[in-house]
Amino acid sequence: xxxxxxxxxxxxxxxxxxxxxxxxxxxxxxxxxxxxxxxxxxxxxxxxxxxxxxxxxxxxxxxxxxxxxxxxxxxxxxxxxxxxxxxxxxxxxxxxxxxxxxxxxxxxxxxxxxxxxxxxxxxxxxxxxxxxxxxxxxxxxxxxxxxxxxxxxxxxxxxxxxxxxxxxxxxxxxxxxxxxxxxxxxxxxxxxxxxxxxxxxxxxxxxxxxxxxxxxxxxxxxxxxxxxxxxxxxxxxxxxxxxxxxxxxxxxxxxxxxxxxxxxxxxxxxxxxxxxxxxxxxxxxxxxxxxxxxxxxxxxxxxxxxxxxxxxxxxxxxxxxxxxxxxxxxxxxxxxxxxxxxxxxxxxxxxxxxxxxx
Numbered sequence: 001x002x003x004x005x006x007x008x009x010x011x012x013x014x015x016x017x018x019x020x021x022x023x024x025x026x027x028x029x030x031x032x033x034x035x036x037x038x039x040x041x042x043x044x045x046x047x048x049x050x051x052x053x054x055x056x057x058x059x060x061x062x063x064x065x066x067x068x069x070x071x072x073x074x075x076x077x078x079x080x081x082x083x084x085x086x087x088x089x090x091x092x093x094x095x096x097x098x099x100x101x102x103x104x105x106x107x108x109x110x111x112x113x114x115x116x117x118x119x120x121x122x123x124x125x126x127x128x129x130x131x132x133x134x135x136x137x138x139x140x141x142x143x144x145x146x147x148x149x150x151x152x153x154x155x156x157x158x159x160x161x162x163x164x165x166x167x168x169x170x171x172x173x174x175x176x177x178x179x180x181x182x183x184x185x186x187x188x189x190x191x192x193x194x195x196x197x198x199x200x201x202x203x204x205x206x207x208x209x210x211x212x213x214x215x216x217x218x219x220x221x222x223x224x225x226x227x228x229x230x231x232x233x234x235x236x237x238x239x240x241x242x243x244x245x246x247x248x249x250x251x252x253x254x255x256x257x258x259x260x261x262x263x264x265x266x267x268x269x270x271x272x273x274x275x276x277x278x279x280x281x282x283x284x285x286x287x288x289x290x291x292x293x294x295x296x297x298x299x300x301x302x303x304x305x306x307x308x309x310x311x312x313x314x315x316x317x318x319x320x321x322x323x324x325x326x327x328x329x330x331x332x333x334x335x336x337x338x339x340x341x342x343x344x345x346x347x348x349x350x351x352x353x354x355x356x357x358x
Contacts, residue, residue, distance in 0.1 A: 028131045028184045029124070035185050042225050051100045051117035051192050052124070052185070058105070059125040061088075066126045072162035079123050080169060083115065091115055096202060098195040112170075113191055116158040119169055129161040132188040133180045135170065156183075156191050190227035193219045197236060213243045224253075231261035238267065242274055250274060265294035269301050276304065281311045292321070299328035303335045315342060 030038065032053040039048045054062075065082055066075045082088040092109030101118040104110035110118075116132055123130035135155045159168040159182070168180070183191075197219030201211045217240035223233035238253030251274065257267035272287030285308040291301040306321035319342060325335040 026184060028182055029129075030185045035189075038186065039189060039226060043222050047222055049100060049189065049192060051113065051188060052121040054101050054105075054118075054121040054125065058102075058122065062122040062125040072128065072160075073164045073167070075126055075128060076123070076160050076162065076167050079119060079126065079128070082122060083119050089118065091118060096199055098192065098199050100192075111195060113156045113188070113195055116156055116169070117188070117192075119158045123158075123160060130158060131160075132183050132185070133157055133159050133168065134183050134187075134191075135168075135180050156188065187227050187230070190223045190230050190233060193223040193226065194230070194233050194236060197223065197240070201240075213240050216240045217244060229260050231257045231264050231267070234260065235264070235267045235270065238270055242270070247274065247278070263294060265291045265298060265301065268294065269298070269304065272308065273304055276308055276311075281308060284308050285312055297328060299325045299332060299335075302328065303332070303338075306335065306338065310338070310342070318342065 032050045035050055036045075036048055039045075039050075062079065062082065065088070066078050069075055069078060083091050089105055090108065091104055093115060094107075094109040094111060097107065097110045097114065099107065099110045099114040099117075101114070101121040104114040104118045109115070113132075120130045120132060133156070135157050157168060157170045157180075159166055159180070197216040200216040200219065201213070217237065220233055220237035220240055224230055224237055227233065234253050234257035238250045238257065241247075241253060242250035251271065254267040254271035254274070257264060258271070268287045269291035272284045272291060275281075275284035275287060285305075288301065288305040288308050291298065292305045295301060302321045302325035306318045306325060309315075309321060310318035319339065322335045322339045322342075326332050326339065329335070
């Protein structure tokens, strides 16, 4: 999923040599037919999507564009221009518009993964060694579905290896990338389903439309089945299952995310909120302490931690966390209201309920 709101209106593209490169011995690229068969062993075949697969017509078009250009670096520039320039596909970076390469061609744009897929498909069609990369280390975004619940999204781009060096593309974020992780086509597909699930929570990208939790749960489930060690997908699956009332399954998904990534704060927070709402105060407190430690800048983690500390009888600790939440979110009314109740000596209804459901 793409950059934070401040960059939503930007349509920027960079082609640059990497300062540093993470290497990976694993296989990265699969022919579409082989990838389709591999995915069908993990998920129902009718759910299988190959994001970078392009039509024979578009293969021929790409090949014609570079027919007179043997130099690989020049071929990269030609394909980049075909994707984002003003003469061929003229694609735009569109936040919240997931899709395949062909869908990006049809819609005239898409999110970072859709644009990366368009580039990968065209670049491979002309013989370039193009693959996806996860640049979430440079730009990782936490999205808040409400004051408590968080889903995690990343930033997927593409890169090419040539005889003259490695070139990376980034849509919506211009600058030199100092760290990245190449990902294989299977992981890219998992990100595709994860992005699609998140978009369904935003009402399919249409303002005012209701979130489709059941459909989102299906997409997040596909993401985790394609990539069983996908911590972000497991966290998001837990969020969807909790909203669908599948509380035992939600707990299991959060704990799976925690086991896969010990530095990932979101599943600790989401599990803590769930446990607090069910009256398991001590267990919730442990998870919320972990969430606040892993992400000290998360106002909602401080808010929920304040409620958990209050229910455990630690008023000074609760005040400290709530004041931190107010500071982080510039006078957050919900946190300030609890502070006001504490200072007045009144029992807080919010604490007794274990948080506010969004």
